[in-house]
Amino acid sequence: MTSFFKRTLLACAVAGVSACGGSNTTSNTSSVETAFTDRNQNGVMDDYENPALDVTSRAKNLISLLSLEQKAHLLTGTGFQLNNVGGSEKVPGAAGSTFAIPELGIPAMVLADGPAGLRISPTRDNDTGSYFATAFPIATALASTWNTALVTQVGDAMGEEVKEYGVDLFLAPGMNIHANPLAGRNFEYYSEDPLVSGLMAASIVNGVEAHGVGTTIKHFVANNAETSRMWLDAHINEQAYREIYLRGFEIAIEASQPWAIMTSYNKVNGVYTSQDEVLLETVLRDEFGYEGLVMTDWFAGDSAPAQMQAGNDLIMPGMPDQRQAIIDAVNNGTLLETTLDRNLQRIVETLLKSPSYNDYAYSNQPDLDAHAQVARQAAAEGVVLLKNTNHALPIQSDTKIAAFGNTSYDFIAGGTGSGDVNEAYTVSLVDGLNNANVPVFEPLKEAYTAFMAAEAAKRPPKKHFFELQSPLPEFSVPEALLSDAVEASDVGLITIGRNAGEFQDRKLDADFNLTDAELSMIAQVSAAYHKAGKPVVAVLNTGGVVEVASWREHVDAIVLPWQGGQEAGNALVDVLTGKVNPSGRLATTFPLAYSDNPTATVFPGKPTSEETVKDPYIGLFVGKHMQFDYVDGIYVGYRYYDSFNVPVAYEFGYGLSYTDFSISKVTVLPSENPAEFTIKAAVSNKGKLPGKEVVQVYVTAPAGNLPKASKSLVAFNKTASLQPDSTEMLTFSVTAKQLASFSEQQRAWVVEAGDYTFHVGHSSQNIAQQVTVNIPESIVVEKVLATLTPPAPVAEISPR
Template identity: 50%
Template sequence: MMMKNLTRYFKSIRLLAILLLLQTVCRAQSPAQNAPQLGKATVKQVIAAMTLEEKAKLLVGAGRGFGPPPPPPVPGKKDSAAKPAAPAGPMIGQTDQKVPGAAGVTYAIPRLGIPAIVVSDGPAGVRISPIRKGDSSKTYYATAFPVGTLLASSWDVDLVKQVGVTFGNEVREYGIDILLGPGMNIHRNPLGGRNFEYYSEDPLVTGKMAAAIVQGIQSNGVGTSIKHYTANNQETHRNTVNTIVSERAMREIYLRGFEIAVKDAQPWTVMTSYNKLNGTYTSERADLVTNILRNEWGFKGFVMTDWGGGRDPIAQMKAGNDLIMPGNPNQAKAIIDAVNSKQLDESVLNANVEHMLNIILKSPAVANYKYSDAPDLKKDAQVSRMAAAQGMVLLKNSGSALPFSGIKKVALFGNTGYDIIAGGTGSGNVNKAYTTSLAQGLQNAGLQVDDALLKAYPAYIAAERAKQPKPQRGMAMFMGPPPVPQMAIADADLQQDAANNDIAVITIGRNAGEGADRKLPDDYYLSDAEKALIKNVSEAFHAKGKKVVVVLNIGGVIEVASWRDGVDAILLAWQPGLEAGNAITDVLSGAVNPSGKLATTFTMDYKDVPSAKNFPGKEYPDQATGEGFRRQMPAEVTYEDGIYVGYRYYSTFKVDPAYEFGYGLSYTTFNYSNFKLSAPVFKGKLTASVTITNSGKVAGKEVGQLYLSAPAAKLDKPVIELKGFAKTRLLQPGESQTLSFTIDARALASYDTAQEAWVAEAGNYTASIGASSKDIKQTAAFKLAKEMVVEKDEQALAPQVAISELKSK
């Protein structure tokens, strides 16, 4: 009896132990089971349920060492959650999580329904790995769209939005949540290595183009990241350079484009730049990241660093830079330690997390979107081709050399006629399935390319490439191979080419990108071989009464004044994307009438550029640290040109450019008439209108450009500033269209740092309508009766040292 009772007792004990164990397991699991889920609970409820570690990790990207969180423990399975995830890939633009080749991911918190979101380069097309795990049976190529400078040269916001819609579909269908673009820094200097990514020297054009492509991309339910915020106008020492610039220049030139993009399009994210701004890294400046961006402009998304940007994660958190990319565990630990030691209030993290979760909530990742990995690349390529042709600029066309008429045989000279440059290097590069060369484009249009040249150039280029050393690791691989020297053409061969062909087309190519700025010799200026090629070809063909056309396949401005008189036509094709050759041929042949206008000035010489004297600034080698690719050199650049960037300088100081801002020819002509204002006195708003008529013989489009000249009794001002632009539809010969522009109070105002306000001075204003900044067609005057304070702001970004800024008087 006693044994039975004892047996029952032990059974009861075992049963109780099992029940206690099950209860413990259930309790361990219940927080995850009952925790609020993103998308079902409010964002604030989700934040309240997050641990300090989870908050810190969400605010630090998972690209370098976190990997995904471990799975929850499985009852009864030993060490089921003990193994940490493997670290992710290298810093520059690589992750194998979800989308191989994407730039990075955020940290996932599955227990709260917070997924990892994928971010990917780049501004001219999705930049991901085209081949995965060595299996080429399925590819993941993307469309290379025209570079930003070409899109801006279209002056067509509807076109750019259409490109964005197409672009955003590829972002979504490749499983990406946020595209790291567009880039929208100002073309302060033509040697800027990433100018091709950016739109213009003018903040209005920059802001409107960025807003258009953001609207298009985000219409697909994916996000963008406008970058690099801000005053990141060079690549030289970009991680260490201290940009010294006045508050007025910041407000009117370098911030204005970002302001327009934020207010017009609400990009999901903003990316801070690498540089210091007046002594402090941009990602660590609360006045830039919170006061201006959020409080003044009403930005609703989250802010992320550039990859490896800034130095102090605590300062970044306090500034409102929500996400540190690509992220490493040390940064998360520093944030946790700062909260625990009371150096950082957890409420700061809560605000930053809220910014991020509000955007994550909108992402395809939250919706568990079943992306196809198969966008319609053939259809998208046609959009790229169409946009490319619309943004090309006809710089010269003597004797109606273009469009081709009666041309059957083309002598195509220049390396890039056969090895065309679709886009720039670095994070702006795109892994594309093909690039159509100009030779192919001409042949596709039924033109015959000289056979000897068609064989000689590819063979020469291949042989020269074989001689080049293999790229080193690090940034050298990111920057692409060096250019192949121009192939020399023997005089006897040239004479035969001139005899056998109807016309000569010479291509001049330039490329640049992330990590380095351009140089003057053999880059801004033509090489001796290029000059000789243009001279010799022109002489040979002109001697036989045949025309010579130069096609500029370039990403940034070059010197043209010294050689342009020797050729008959110059087509600025920029870097037109993967359908480059077809798009260029569309314009050369007349299938498309060029309607592009310069969004950046071509000067007569580099010395005419107002920033030439202090670009890229001073460096301090005695303070340098690190070696090789990781060498960091303290540097400093002072923006002594102030507000006088681009045409603002050339127009005010009467410096004649080779081709001015807003310039571009057409195969037809246009007449401007009936320019008028809605009232002679400004009372809050005015409307300007003009009628543009196609007075030529072929259909074409024209860009109307509205400039304003303001009284300058109190503040120094440029003589003209662009305040509006619009492009006509395709007008048939004799057809007219009336364009309208709104002039609001902000358009009249300049930033007065003494008042910390946008102020419109009382007096007489002149509105001008033009085909370019120099080619003004008509003017109209109006008056502002008394000074108007349009917007009052707080002091921000003030320089710590005096700046000797350029003044017009």
């Protein structure tokens, strides 16, 4: 049995705690012998120690034993160490931990970052072992699979690593909306669509939490820009707020009920999300039915007592002045101790089911080999084939390749910052080709390797962990070497790489748009290969959307593997060689130009003051007070491009295959509820190769009185691998809530009367069949309790 301090006055004095107050509730064990751990060494079984009692009762008992000082400690984390990145002695490199209370036998919970895998230190002082974690594909790549079952498998693999490395709460998944392609953390998020975002997040949650560890969906809510994120005020009209930005979280909660939710840095409509009681108590808990704990992002907000009042249960990473502010607020009567107890109830209930509390003997030996194979499968299924002229792909195994572009030799597994993973290796494109025994032109490889090594040696060391270093200059291939490459190879591969991370948003020039050097490389390589009658394939190893319209005609094929994690190169080559038929589909739109995005002129907000401000704790957060008006309203992503008839480079849901599919026999079956339907569709493989197809269901609602997009996604499904000439029948369920729009006037989600057309197809713009149904009377689906309006209405765009 673990040795703990005895709960006596002497023990309290030794522990430096002002009191051990509270009632000493014990369980009657005279008639039944119950096995328990005497955590406080008092010789009896207190209710919190009784495993037979429900967790609510146990948590209440433990809270009753806490002094005010102990409560303030449990409500805040243990702090932050920049050099080690996190703040956990148990798991070096973890993002933080809660306080232990040794006199009561309460251990600390360990919190570690995600979302592309567990982020902890791979090495430890005075330890020859390694503690690598698997780098899985970024969230945008996972969403591109449109395969919730596969994403659950990814979550399952993540969950084993979380548990076996001694972590209790995984700070993932992220699920903010891709409202603007320059948002710096889009790679951590799934999609521009709340249904895709919500279902993908729920899949990760369910996979991870099957292991008895927790997840943390984030960042609640509207964390859609990194510039001045701690001082940014997002102004959003209520319909857009509920239909676009809150809806994904609501879907994830309904489908998974995660252990924790992390609030965002920003304000929404004038109030920090971590200090917004209406948002956290009325919307999140009363309307959405959320049951778990809520924590801050690291150093978010500006008032610990206000966070307590709002129902933001846990303040991370936790600082001494925040604990003192909570104690002072209780003592001066501005904050009720019962409010602390309410928040503690949610923290302690989470603690009681954590591996740390239950003395789980973690191994530090997760099955990394098996997880690498899961990562490879997910990465391959998330690859999107954007263009494939004259069957340039797949290549044959004996095809000779010449690889151009720095990133061909140094693949980007994932983004930077807290979303980074310390993996054992990253397989580059060239590594993957070598592993598949595809010949690669060596003189070109040697030239790139030497150039990149020399340029990397000139680069100054990173100032801190979170710094996103500028990319190396692109190697300019000498004309003679290019000629040799064309002669010696059958296909030219050009890789364009992009990275991003927290603290800064992406730039338009030399980021969203390609650099002059990259455009010149594409033009020169394509011209040389085409002169010889040979194809060129472009690869986009990016975390987000880039401009393609100006150069895509130069190349024969474009492949988008995103950032596919540590197995990215192997997964991409699986697709390039046809071992895997590409079935990824875009979960975010590729516009023709950045200026086509409806928020291009307002992102990432406008300064409301010229004063430069800095966070008071570590000094890394620097910015200005900003206001970001969500002028696009509900018209985000494809909802905008389709409703306003703005042409795009590649639409939402788009993606090619090496085979051809047809969709037929679409039927819409009503239910007892006049606004709920079951839709069926037959999917047939009409080509010559096996493959998978994603089928998407959109709805066009009647014009009515409420703003509506021309089409909104209401369901999707993915087939198994279909052999040529085979068919699979897919079934989709559509609920009234998915058909409803939010009415600010009625304070409700409403299905307006009229004709609803279901579009069943391959993408938002490639519709195979349509079926129209009539709903004769308007239906109030759900009343809401809270009003969520900006200080002044936002002037939104409108197609009318």
